Amino acid sequence: MSEVLAEIRAVSRHFEAPPALTDWLLRMAGRAKPKRRLQAVSDVSLQIARGEALGLVGESGCGKSTLGRMIAGILAPSQGEVFVEGKPVLAPSGRKLTTRVQMVFQDPFTSLNPRLRVGEQIGEGPLAHGLVARADLPTYISRWLGAVGLRPEHASRYPHQFSGGQRQRVAIARALAMQPAVLVCDEPVASLDVSVQAQIINLLLSLKRDLGLTMLFISHDLGVVRHLCDRIAVMYLGRIVEIGDAEAVCTSPRHPYTRALLGCRPRLNLDGAPQSTPPIVGELPSAFDPPAGCPFSSRCANVGSLCRDQAPSLRLNEPRRQVACYYPV
Amino acid sequence: MTASLLSVRDLTVHFPTDTGVLRAVDGVSFDLASGEILGIVGESGSGKSATGSAILGLIDATGSRVGGSVRFEGRELVGLPNARMREIRGQSISMIFQDPGMALNPVLTIGRQLDLVLRAHKQLPRSAARSACIDALRRVGLSRPEERLVAYPHQLSGGQRQRVAIAAALMHRPKLIIADEPTTALDVSTQAQILAEMRARIAQDGSALIWISHDLAVVSSLSPRIAVMYAGRLVEEGPTAIVLRKPRHPYTRGLLDSLLGEAKPGTELTPIPGTPATAADAGCSFAPRCRRADDACRIAPPLTREGAVSYRCHHPLASAAA
Numbered sequence: 001m002s003e004v005l006a007e008i009r010a011v012s013r014h015f016e017a018p019p020a021l022t023d024w025l026l027r028m029a030g031r032a033k034p035k036r037r038l039q040a041v042s043d044v045s046l047q048i049a050r051g052e053a054l055g056l057v058g059e060s061g062c063g064k065s066t067l068g069r070m071i072a073g074i075l076a077p078s079q080g081e082v083f084v085e086g087k088p089v090l091a092p093s094g095r096k097l098t099t100r101v102q103m104v105f106q107d108p109f110t111s112l113n114p115r116l117r118v119g120e121q122i123g124e125g126p127l128a129h130g131l132v133a134r135a136d137l138p139t140y141i142s143r144w145l146g147a148v149g150l151r152p153e154h155a156s157r158y159p160h161q162f163s164g165g166q167r168q169r170v171a172i173a174r175a176l177a178m179q180p181a182v183l184v185c186d187e188p189v190a191s192l193d194v195s196v197q198a199q200i201i202n203l204l205l206s207l208k209r210d211l212g213l214t215m216l217f218i219s220h221d222l223g224v225v226r227h228l229c230d231r232i233a234v235m236y237l238g239r240i241v242e243i244g245d246a247e248a249v250c251t252s253p254r255h256p257y258t259r260a261l262l263g264c265r266p267r268l269n270l271d272g273a274p275q276s277t278p279p280i281v282g283e284l285p286s287a288f289d290p291p292a293g294c295p296f297s298s299r300c301a302n303v304g305s306l307c308r309d310q311a312p313s314l315r316l317n318e319p320r321r322q323v324a325c326y327y328p329v
Numbered sequence: 330m331t332a333s334l335l336s337v338r339d340l341t342v343h344f345p346t347d348t349g350v351l352r353a354v355d356g357v358s359f360d361l362a363s364g365e366i367l368g369i370v371g372e373s374g375s376g377k378s379a380t381g382s383a384i385l386g387l388i389d390a391t392g393s394r395v396g397g398s399v400r401f402e403g404r405e406l407v408g409l410p411n412a413r414m415r416e417i418r419g420q421s422i423s424m425i426f427q428d429p430g431m432a433l434n435p436v437l438t439i440g441r442q443l444d445l446v447l448r449a450h451k452q453l454p455r456s457a458a459r460s461a462c463i464d465a466l467r468r469v470g471l472s473r474p475e476e477r478l479v480a481y482p483h484q485l486s487g488g489q490r491q492r493v494a495i496a497a498a499l500m501h502r503p504k505l506i507i508a509d510e511p512t513t514a515l516d517v518s519t520q521a522q523i524l525a526e527m528r529a530r531i532a533q534d535g536s537a538l539i540w541i542s543h544d545l546a547v548v549s550s551l552s553p554r555i556a557v558m559y560a561g562r563l564v565e566e567g568p569t570a571i572v573l574r575k576p577r578h579p580y581t582r583g584l585l586d587s588l589l590g591e592a593k594p595g596t597e598l599t600p601i602p603g604t605p606a607t608a609a610d611a612g613c614s615f616a617p618r619c620r621r622a623d624d625a626c627r628i629a630p631p632l633t634r635e636g637a638v639s640y641r642c643h644h645p646l647a648s649a650a651a
Contacts, residue, residue, distance in 0.1 A: 059516040060487075163604040193372040194543060198587035198600030205597065220516065223589040227598075247594065264521035266546035268590045270573050280518040283472065283488065 005214050006048040006071065006101070006182045011080035013041040013066055017288070038287050040066040042238040043080075048182065053208055053215040055225030055246065057261070058235035061287055065186055067235070068218045072103040072184040085181055099129050102180035106187035108167030112159040118170045119145075119155025122177050131179060144173040147211075149203060165196035169203065176207070186218045197224075204228055222265060226250045234258045237287060237295035240314060244321035254317055254328040257296045294325070302327045333360040334537050335384070335505060339397035340407075342379045342388055342561075353379045355561040355609035356397070358632075363504065366531065366538045368548030368569070370584070371558035374607030377541045380558070381507045383407075384539075385424055386414045401505070420450045423498035427510035429490035432497075433482040439466075439493050440478030446497045465496040470526050488519035495523070502534045509541045524551060545584060549573060557581050560606040560614035562629075567638030577638060577645040580615045613643065 017036040019027070026032060041063040048054050058064045069075035071082050073089040073096045082089045084101050091097050105111040113121055119141045126132045132140045142152035148169040159167055168188060175183055185204070189197040205228065207213050219225050225232055226246050233243040234255065242255040253259040260280040282299040285291055291298040293308040300307065306326045317323040342354035354376040361367055371377040382388050383395050386406060399406040401422065406414070418424075426432045434442055443462040447453060453461065459478070466474035469492040482490055491511060498506060508527075512520040528551065531538050542548050548555055549569050556566040557580065565578040576582045583601035592598055603618040613630055616622040621644040630641045635648060 059518060165604060193605055194545070194584060195372060195587045195601040196604060198598040199602075201589075202597050202600060205595065227589050227592065227594045261517065264517040266517075266520070266524075266544065266550050268546045268573065268585075268588060269549040270570060280521070283486065284516070284518075 003050045004047045005050045005052075005085060006046075006216070007083045008044060008046040008067075008071060009081050009083070011041060011044050011067070011070055011077045011082060012039070013063075013070060013075065013078045014039045036288055039238050039290070040287065041070070041077075044238075044240055045080075046233065046240070046243075048214060048216060050214055051208075051212045052231065053213075053217055053229040055229030055232040056216060056218045056235060057220065057222055057225050057232060059220060059261075059284060061237075061284060062235040063238040063287075064218050064235050068103070068184050068186050068216060071182070071216060072101050073098065074103065099125070099131075099178050100181040101184060102175035102178045102182075103184045103186065104168075104171050104175050104188050107191050108159075108164060108171050109191075111171050112167060112174075114159050117156055117158055118162075118174075122155070122170070122174045125174070126177050126179075129178070131177075140177070144177045147176060147207070148173040149199075163196075164192055165199055168192065168200055172200075172203070172207075176211075182214045182216065184216045184218070187220070188217075189224060190219065190221070201227060222250065222262060234261070237285065237290050239295055239311070239324065240322075241296065241324045242322070243314070248321060254321065254323040255296075255325050256300050256302050256327075256329060259329055260299075302329070334363045334365075334402060335361040336400040337380075337384065337398070338400075340380065340383055340399060341394075341396040342376070342383050343394045343396070344390060345392040351607075352561050352609040353607075354383060357558075357561075357563050358397075359556060359563065359566060361505070361537050361539065363537055364531075364535045366540065366552040366554065368552030368555045369539060369541045369558060370543065370545055370548050370555060372543055372605040374560065374605055375558040376561040376609075377558045378509050379561075381424065381509050381539060381541050384507060385418060385422055386411070387424070416450075419446060419498075419503070420501050421503055422505045422507065423501075423503040425491075425495055425498045425506065425508040425511045427513050429487065429494040430482065432494045433490060435482055438479050438481055439485075443478075443493075443497055443500065446500050450501055461500075465500050466493070468530065469493075469496045469499070470522060471496070488515050488523070491515060491519075491523065495527070499530060499534070499536075503536055505537045505539070506531075507539045507541070510543065511540075512547065513542065513544070520547070527551070545573070545588060546590070557584070561609035562614065562641060564615065564642070565638070565640040567636075571638055575646075575648065577635075577640040577648060578615075578642050579619050579621055579644075579646060582646060583618075613641070 015038045023033055044067060056064045070077050076090055076094045084098055087098060089098055122144055123137050123141045127137060141155050145152060145154055150169055189200050192200060217225060217229055229246050232246045232249045233240050236257050242258045253262055280299055285298055294311050297303050297307040304327055312324045312326050314322040314324045317328055338358050340354055340357040344351045344353055357380055369377045384399050388395050395407055440462055443465060444458050447458050447461055462478060463474045466477055471477055471492045512523050540548060540551055553569055555569045555572050557564050559580050565572055565581050586599040601618050606614045612627040616626040625643045630643045632639055632641055
C-alpha cells in the first residue's frame with residue numbers, strides 16, 4: 001500500500017444512557033443499578049492511503065457515523081487514537097490539533113449557517129487558520145466555489161437562496177477550502193433527489209480525480225459506495241465485519257452480513273414481474289444488549305456453535321481482504 | 330378493463346402562496362382496478378404525495394383547493410363531507426405514511442391504538458378484539474406480538490413502528506391502500522422484509538395498492554404498472570416493463586440515467602441538469618431541464634396515448650415499436 005494518510009488505532013466509543021428517574025431514586029437509596037452502556041464502536045482499526053476513497057457501509061445504528069466523527073476529530077474516542085499524517089487528531093484534553101481532516105454532513109439544510117453569506121462561511125476557516133491572506137480572500141472563495149461547480153457571484157448569497165444540491169456543493173466547498181488531507185463525508189447524497197444525487201456523485205468523482213482527494217465516505221447505500229470508493233469496510237453493531245477492494249467485496253462478499261446486505265438492495269426490475277428479494281431474517285439487535293459472541297449470530301444463516309461463544313476478529317481471508325467470520329461464505 | 334375501483338379524473342390541488350397559486354397537482358387522471366398495484370414515482374415537489382392525500386380527502390391546508398373528480402366504487406369523493414369521508418377511511422381505503430412516528434399516538438399503547446382502529450368500524454367483544462390485534466401484528470411479521478400490545482411506540486424501533494402502522498392500515502382488509510414512501514426512512518434489510526410482506530398481503534387480501542416512492546428500483550420490484558410524476562403532472566404512465574425499457578418521456582429517461590444500477594463503478598453518471606421544479610407552469614414544466622426542448626414546449630403538452638403507454642411530451646423519445 002502507498003503512504004498511509006490516516007490511521008485509526010483500536011478505536012472504541014461507548015455512550016451511557018441518561019439515568020431514568022427510577023435509577024436516580026435507587027441510587028439515592030444506595031441501591032444503584034449499573035448504568036446502561038451502549039457500545040457504539042468496538043475496537044476498530046483502519047488505514048486510509050493517500051488518494052484513496054474508503055467507503056464505510058452499514059445500517060442505522062451500526063456506528064458508522066460515530067466512527068466518522070471520531071476520525072474527523074469532533075468526537076473523542078473512549079479508547080484508541082486517530083492519526084492523520086502521523087500526528088494525533090486530538091490532544092489528550094480533547095482539543096482538536098489539526099485542520100487536516102474536514103467533514104461534510106448529510107443534511108445541507110442544517111449544516112450551513114442560515115444567517116451567514118456562503119462566501120463568509122467558506123472563507124471564515126481558512127482566514128482564521130492563516131491559509132489565506134485577507135486581501136486574497138475573495139479570489140480564494142471564488143476558486144473553491146468554482147471547484148464545486150458554483151459561480152463567484154454565489155458568494156454573496158444566503159443558504160436559503162440555494163437548492164439542496166447547491167447547498168451540498170457549498171458544504172463541500174467549505175470543507176475543501178480548509179485544504180484537508182482527509183475529507184470525511186457522512187451520507188452526503190442521502191437527502192438529495194435522485195437526479196441531483198447523480199450530480200453530487202459526479203462532483204465527488206471529479207474532485208477525487210483532479211485533486212487526488214483522500215476520502216472516508218460513509219453511506220447506508222452499497223451502490224453509491226461501490227461507485228465512488230476504492231475499498232469498502234462493512235460495519236455491523238459497532239464492528240467492522242468485512243473490508244476489502246470495493247469491486248471484490250460487492251461481487252464476492254465473504255461475510256454473510258455483506259452478502260445479505262447486497263441481496264436486500266432493491267434493483268431496477270425491467271421485466272415488470274414482481275421479484276422477491278431474500279430478506280435478512282429478524283430484527284437488528286439493540287446496541288444496549290448485543291448478542292454474545294459474533295454480533296451477527298442472531299440473524300445469520302450459517303451460524304455455528306463457535307459463533308455464540310466468542311466474537312471472531314478480523315482475519316486476512318485472502319490478499320487485501322479481511323473478514324470477521326468463522327465460517328466465511 | 331372492467332369497472333374500475335378508483336377513477337381519478339383531472340385531479341388538481343392548489344395551494345395559496347405569497348407569490349400566487351401553487352399548482353401542486355395539475356390534471357392527474359388514472360384508473361385502478363381491484364387487486365391492481367400502481368407505483369407512482371417522482372422527486373420531491375412532484376405532487377405524488379399531494380395526489381395520494383387528495384384521494385383520501387386529507388388536503389386541509391388553509392385556502393387549499395382540490396378540484397377534479399375521484400370516484401371510488403362509483404361514488405364521488407371530492408367534496409364529500411368529512412363525516413362521510415371518515416367512514417371510508419380505514420374501512421375501505423387506508424393510508425400508510427413515511428413516518429410511522431407521526432401515524433401513531435405516542436401516549437397510547439400499541440394494543441389500545443389497534444383496538445381503537447378495530448372498533449371504530451366494527452363492534453367486537455374485548456377478547457375477540459385482542460386476538461384480532463395479535464393476529465394483525467403477527468401478519469406483518471412482528472415478533473412476540475403479545476408483548477408488543479402493552480408497548481408504547483417509543484419502545485419500538487422505526488421498522489417495528491412502521492409494521493404496527495401497516496398492521497393498523499390493513500386491519501379491515503381495505504379495498505384500496507395508499508402507501509406514501511412507507512419504506513424510505515427504513516434500513517434496506519427492513520425495507521426488503523416489508524416489501525416481501527406487503528406483496529404477500531396484497532395477493533392474499535386482494536386489495537388494490539398505490540405505492541408512492543422516489544425510488545424507481547423499489548417501485549419496479551413491486552408494481553407491474555408505473556406512473557411518473559413531474560411538477561404536479563403525470564408525465565408518463567404504463568406497464569413498468571415498457572416504461573422503464575423504452576421510456577418516451579425525456580424525464581423518465583433522465584431518472585433512469587441518474588441511477589447507479591448498471592453504471593460502471595467510477596464512471597460519470599448522466600444527471601439531469603438543474604433542480605426539480607415543484608409546481609406546474611403554463612408550458613411543459615420539464616422544458617428548462619430538457620435537452621429536446623424548443624418553442625413548442627411553451628405550451629403544456631397534451632396526453633398522448635400509444636397502446637398501453639401514455640405520456641405528455643411534444644418531442645418524445647423513439648417508441649419500443651420503432
